[in-house]
Amino acid sequence: MKTAKPFDPEACRAQFPILTEPPGGLPLYYLDSAATAQLPAAVLTAVRRHETMARANVLRGVHRLAEAATAAYEDARAAVADYLGVPDHDEVIFTGGTTASINLVAHSFGEGLGPGDEVLVSELEHHSNLVPWQLLATRRGMTLKVLPVTDEGRLDLERLPGLVSKRTRLLALTHCSNVTGAITDVGPIVAAARSVGAKVLIDGAQRAPHGPLDLPALGVDFYAFSGHKAYAPNGIGVLWGRRELLSKMPPFMGGGGMIAQVDLETGTTFAEIPRRFEAGTPPIAQAVGLGAALRWAKALEWAGIAQHEARLTGRILDGLGAIKSARVIGPTGLQGRLGVVSFTIDGVHPHDLCQWVDRYGVALRGGHHCAQPLAKRFGVAGTSRASLAPYNTDADIDALLNALEDAMKRFR
Amino acid sequence: MSDELYHEKLVERAQAGRARGRLEQPDRTATLDNPLCGDRVTIDLKTAGGKVLAAGHRTRGCLLCEAAAALIVEQAPGSSTVSLIGLSDAVRDFLQKDGPAPSGWDAVEEFAPVRKVKSRQDCVLLPFRALAQALR
Numbered sequence: 326m327k328t329a330k331p332f333d334p335e336a337c338r339a340q341f342p343i344l345t346e347p348p349g350g351l352p353l354y355y356l357d358s359a360a361t362a363q364l365p366a367a368v369l370t371a372v373r374r375h376e377t378m379a380r381a382n383v384l385r386g387v388h389r390l391a392e393a394a395t396a397a398y399e400d401a402r403a404a405v406a407d408y409l410g411v412p413d414h415d416e417v418i419f420t421g422g423t424t425a426s427i428n429l430v431a432h433s434f435g436e437g438l439g440p441g442d443e444v445l446v447s448e449l450e451h452h453s454n455l456v457p458w459q460l461l462a463t464r465r466g467m468t469l470k471v472l473p474v475t476d477e478g479r480l481d482l483e484r485l486p487g488l489v490s491k492r493t494r495l496l497a498l499t500h501c502s503n504v505t506g507a508i509t510d511v512g513p514i515v516a517a518a519r520s521v522g523a524k525v526l527i528d529g530a531q532r533a534p535h536g537p538l539d540l541p542a543l544g545v546d547f548y549a550f551s552g553h554k555a556y557a558p559n560g561i562g563v564l565w566g567r568r569e570l571l572s573k574m575p576p577f578m579g580g581g582g583m584i585a586q587v588d589l590e591t592g593t594t595f596a597e598i599p600r601r602f603e604a605g606t607p608p609i610a611q612a613v614g615l616g617a618a619l620r621w622a623k624a625l626e627w628a629g630i631a632q633h634e635a636r637l638t639g640r641i642l643d644g645l646g647a648i649k650s651a652r653v654i655g656p657t658g659l660q661g662r663l664g665v666v667s668f669t670i671d672g673v674h675p676h677d678l679c680q681w682v683d684r685y686g687v688a689l690r691g692g693h694h695c696a697q698p699l700a701k702r703f704g705v706a707g708t709s710r711a712s713l714a715p716y717n718t719d720a721d722i723d724a725l726l727n728a729l730e731d732a733m734k735r736f737r
Numbered sequence: 738m739s740d741e742l743y744h745e746k747l748v749e750r751a752q753a754g755r756a757r758g759r760l761e762q763p764d765r766t767a768t769l770d771n772p773l774c775g776d777r778v779t780i781d782l783k784t785a786g787g788k789v790l791a792a793g794h795r796t797r798g799c800l801l802c803e804a805a806a807a808l809i810v811e812q813a814p815g816s817s818t819v820s821l822i823g824l825s826d827a828v829r830d831f832l833q834k835d836g837p838a839p840s841g842w843d844a845v846e847e848f849a850p851v852r853k854v855k856s857r858q859d860c861v862l863l864p865f866r867a868l869a870q871a872l873r
Binding site for chain 2: 674675676677680681691692693697700706707735736
């Protein structure tokens, strides 16, 4: 591995008030960032500043607060576009989160699909990238195809040619599994889609928080992610889409802000993107928080973070490897993965394990992680999951491994 | 808090209950899932003359869920079916409203620490809800 510029995890951690001063003064070893990441002071400050200095509705007001709010909202859009590496800011649609973004595409792009058309999903998907397509299949009478996963918990890309055909209209796949941590090699997916004229939607909920993207280079058509996993507030998410696609898609939700003209006799026409897909008052302060979060994240040393997180991930995998009854669901190596490690321990239910380690301040996630088809694929009802962010340190891993050892004594 | 939650009696009850399987020929049965965690409980009953003669279970769940299913399988036989109809609601009130343990079910007190852990109350309630459904 190439040596990256040194990254100082302690200095990073120091920017997160909830980690430096945990609630109740109790120890906190936060290993649940794949569910929700914590907020750095820069984001808290930006949101507070907005709410105390520029709180107003956007776009339609002419007073100075409204002007400031609109400017802040559009500045956040610019920050998102910059993080995604896209020059056209209008291709960035603010939504409520990844789920809302994918539902937008399923409804709007999906309007053009019907019997005989196919959408390809995978066994690896979060329910948010499965259920909207199942609903669409029922609504529009089109067919869902499912790409299987390998025993290592990766998309089985060798099966792509047999599943993509001239009937395929869209491939909707994850950029990184929220269960196995496996990163998807997007290149072959885009190539397979292009060979039949299909589009590609990537669920970036897990990948987006781990460093800036270059969507033009990735070559996809839609990209969705959530703010709350990317060091930003809840209630904000992003759908990026190519202008030529978004401009032809019908609105998803109707309301204020998304229209060109409303007329009871002649009917209603719709605004250009991004407004066409942002009906109603948007989550303004949340968008401002997301803009601040992505600017904060873009300035980090991501090559160094990748090495730091890989080393911590290796420590978790080694620790689990030393527990005879532990089974890792996902890659057991460090290549092509993020710091998301799901595991089972024979005879210990994930929720009992997660509850037990919580007494030591270790925050894990237990359950099916909204990926029941994947749990079925691996023959488990659920797993326990540790997930990393740049603010995690060796102390978090020490606490996790000690707590696991203690849990083994209690439940076995 | 976790120490309290996983006290010895409850752990023993859950572990002992694993040996009790399903009934071979139940005349009433119900399976319920907890969609949040994927846990699944089946409660089987053999009834006659308005009484439960035997009970069995299959539980794919956490220790709290296993302990609750084990308690049902141990205590339901001999009870009148009518007396069990309101049991699930009584256990819910015990957990969520600090209500008393249901009459004749003093062992429900073992779950008292779960009152403080809202996210785990459904783990205890799932087998009792399956019992209620089996009795419908």
